[in-house]
Amino acid sequence: MLSIANLSAGYGSFQALFDVSLEVVAGEAVAVIGPNGAGKTTLMRVISGMLRARSGTLSLDGRSLSGLKASRIVATGIAHVPENRRLFPRLTVDENLRMGAYLPAARAHYAERAAWVFELFPRLKERRDQLAGTLSGGEQQMCSIGRALMSKPRLLLLDEPSAGLAPLVVQQVFDLVRRIRQEGFTVLIVEQNVQQALELVDRAYLLEAGHITLSGSARELLQSDVVRRSYMGM
Amino acid sequence: MDAIFDIFMLEAMINGVLLGGVLALLGLGLNLIFGVIDVVWICYAELVMCGMYAIYWLNAFYGWPLPLACAAAVLGVAALGVLLHLLVIEPILGSAPINQLLATGGMLFFLQSFATLLFGTDFRNLGIRLPAFEIGEIFISLSRLIAFVVALIGAVGLYFFLSRTYIGTAVRAIAQDREIMGLMGADERRIYFFTSAIGGALAGLGACLLVLQYDVHPFIGLTFGPILFMICVLGGLGNMLGGVIAAFVMGQIISIGGYFFSIEMADVLAFVLFILLIFLRPQGIFSR
Numbered sequence: 001m002l003s004i005a006n007l008s009a010g011y012g013s014f015q016a017l018f019d020v021s022l023e024v025v026a027g028e029a030v031a032v033i034g035p036n037g038a039g040k041t042t043l044m045r046v047i048s049g050m051l052r053a054r055s056g057t058l059s060l061d062g063r064s065l066s067g068l069k070a071s072r073i074v075a076t077g078i079a080h081v082p083e084n085r086r087l088f089p090r091l092t093v094d095e096n097l098r099m100g101a102y103l104p105a106a107r108a109h110y111a112e113r114a115a116w117v118f119e120l121f122p123r124l125k126e127r128r129d130q131l132a133g134t135l136s137g138g139e140q141q142m143c144s145i146g147r148a149l150m151s152k153p154r155l156l157l158l159d160e161p162s163a164g165l166a167p168l169v170v171q172q173v174f175d176l177v178r179r180i181r182q183e184g185f186t187v188l189i190v191e192q193n194v195q196q197a198l199e200l201v202d203r204a205y206l207l208e209a210g211h212i213t214l215s216g217s218a219r220e221l222l223q224s225d226v227v228r229r230s231y232m233g234m
Numbered sequence: 235m236d237a238i239f240d241i242f243m244l245e246a247m248i249n250g251v252l253l254g255g256v257l258a259l260l261g262l263g264l265n266l267i268f269g270v271i272d273v274v275w276i277c278y279a280e281l282v283m284c285g286m287y288a289i290y291w292l293n294a295f296y297g298w299p300l301p302l303a304c305a306a307a308v309l310g311v312a313a314l315g316v317l318l319h320l321l322v323i324e325p326i327l328g329s330a331p332i333n334q335l336l337a338t339g340g341m342l343f344f345l346q347s348f349a350t351l352l353f354g355t356d357f358r359n360l361g362i363r364l365p366a367f368e369i370g371e372i373f374i375s376l377s378r379l380i381a382f383v384v385a386l387i388g389a390v391g392l393y394f395f396l397s398r399t400y401i402g403t404a405v406r407a408i409a410q411d412r413e414i415m416g417l418m419g420a421d422e423r424r425i426y427f428f429t430s431a432i433g434g435a436l437a438g439l440g441a442c443l444l445v446l447q448y449d450v451h452p453f454i455g456l457t458f459g460p461i462l463f464m465i466c467v468l469g470g471l472g473n474m475l476g477g478v479i480a481a482f483v484m485g486q487i488i489s490i491g492g493y494f495f496s497i498e499m500a501d502v503l504a505f506v507l508f509i510l511l512i513f514l515r516p517q518g519i520f521s522r
Contacts, residue, residue, distance in 0.1 A: 070417055
């Protein structure tokens, strides 16, 4: 479904990604794990068009995404739940979801999709007229994921959904992601929370200092010495 | 003697409220542009001047009915706003704020000089004198009352547009997080064009209201442009509600100051107060 080959990207004179190749098959959940500053967020930003790649190819179902603006990439069926949630703080939950359905094709289905998101996350329904900036961290994450689901994406990008949340809430967020998976979404998730992420996905890539250093099924990575020693403290 | 004094004072206060309404409308336009695009249209009052000339020529020269001339001015200045964004703002969106100020400040002189070249420095008016009516012993000018009511309708219309429509919500959203709006599938350029058109249309509406009360000449923008900026800064730049409140405060200062001293002195008073407040609260009185 999503296919990335020999991708390089960076900011100014700083190169964040070197020759990254990655594949996500329809129906799969894939994780990119790795330490802080390895380039995980940069990878997500390149996929969703927030940042231009320096070289390499990106395609979704054979259709090239290279050079497309972020607003065009959403229309191809990729929705990005950005790092730190990035809700519109002075819009209500409902209005945030409305913005998620901004594409003309999604706008027509706003009511039914909002009902579906509220069914998925009943807490959001209770808070629908509240300003997003006043929600708790976990609720904000629900709202951010809900906002991305409003465009009914074929591929959902989740950037550090558990970052900055209390341990109990982290657990809830991973449960949310599990539920999204059961709904049949293809998911690409970036996480520092290695153990939890690997328990959730089918396959994973290890990204270190801008290079993919390891890849395989989630079970293989869970049992790999490198991952266990460096990222799970065993 | 005392009773008469009070009634004149009351009349000045009512006029202050009526003036505040029009200032509030124009302040909303300027604030909208700043809040969303992050650029100050220094030449905003000159856009109003263009609208006033448009109404004057269409009505007095080509004989269009006034409502039609006003509608044309609103649309025309909206188009002017889009042009301003496309030709002046967009090429320098990423550059330093001082360059943006210089560019839109340059537009101010350009529009003034252009109007002088085309129309000369004559003061022109529509020749319409709406009656004043009397309540108790207070005289209220009908043209000011109409201006106030229409400004209020315009402000309420803007509120509904921003809160009830998709594009209006997007305008508010992009002001809060420019980058994320792209992830929603929204084209930043289109939203900016739209915002510029709305900002221009508000200036056009302001022109309709001012042309009923004042003569138009190439430098009329200078009589209320600086006041508008003070209003927006006092309200906290980009803060719409703060701007509306500041507009009414400013309307009172000007009107009551004019009553006690003179119209020129009222402006001095307004600026002195502004300077003092900027020392005390540089972020604006009502800023978050």
